[in-house]
């Protein structure tokens with residue numbers, strides 16, 4: 484069975500700049516897939532190649548088995564793209580732009596109930612006759628999403644849909660994409676919000692400087708981080724920390740000692756024993772697993788800061 488998206492040895496050069504260098508992976512059908520990476524990693528370039536908006540210098544991309552160049556029409560029909568940039572023709576109203584888009588994909592009146600359902604789900608009912616130029620950024624974002632879904636594509640790609648939107652809309656979009664996923668759509672999400680990828684995505688690819696640096700299930704990626712944290716609430720915080728533990732101290736403030744433990748090398752039993760020997764007592768202890776953010780930083784060397 485063909486993958487939802489097949490990316491094969493894709494290179495993209497802009498002059499001397501190598502935006503993508505041999506990117507190669509598949510996105511399985513029905514997957515909620517996260518494409519992460521710092522600014523300039525090549526995420527939007529890859530998505531624009533999928534959409535047929537940018538031509539790869541080398542390599543091929545297929546959507547649901549259709550080559551984006553040889554079979555561009557079928558490939559384009561299989562894909563709904565929510566672009567990163569808010570670009571619109573400002574002369575149309577919301578429902579006009581959706582009908583136009585629907586017509587572009589060969590649909591007629593029979594698609595009107597779906598357009599209305601989209602307007603309703605995205606809370607745009609009362610904006611249907613509003614001109615696009617009069618909408619706020621958040622509302623425009625919703626229209627872009629409706630536009631991407633107007634032809635019911637099996638694969639939906641969202642390029643940083645929640646960058647710069649308020650918390651309420653972000654939550655609404657999370658729910659919306661999750662519902663699409665439940666209905667069987669393949670979802671590809673690029674995001675600057677690690678917690679978004681962490682809560683939504685099943686599989687994650689990390690791009691860095693045009694190359695794939697990780698491709699794994701979320702669970703496996705999280706397990707890759709060799710460290711975990713041990714939090715201890717000390718009852719006698721003035722007692723000196725033994726020198727053997729000094730290099731494991733992540734932070735120590737207000738009686739809360741946080742030790743960074745190597746998953747294999749540092750045994751919790753031995754750590755607690757050396758605390759006891761040093762007469763350090765504690766009233767509470769808990770361990771904390773690494774976040775996707777930690778994994779991201781260790782793989783790209785960059786913090787994944789939200790804008």
Ligand SMILES: Nc1ncnc2c1ncn2[C@@H]1O[C@H](COP(=O)(O)OP(=O)(O)O)[C@@H](O)[C@H]1O
Pocket residue numbers: 497500502520521522523524525526527528529
């Ligand atoms: N049209 C273009 N012309 C020249 N360089 C570009 C163009 N589009 C993107 N780039 C460059 O390609 C690299 C990847 O950009 P992009 O795909 O937008 O990254 P991301 O979406 O991961 O932030 C960046 O260095 C960017 O400046």
Ligand SMILES: [Mg+2]
Pocket residue numbers: 526527528567642
């Ligand atoms: Mg981008």
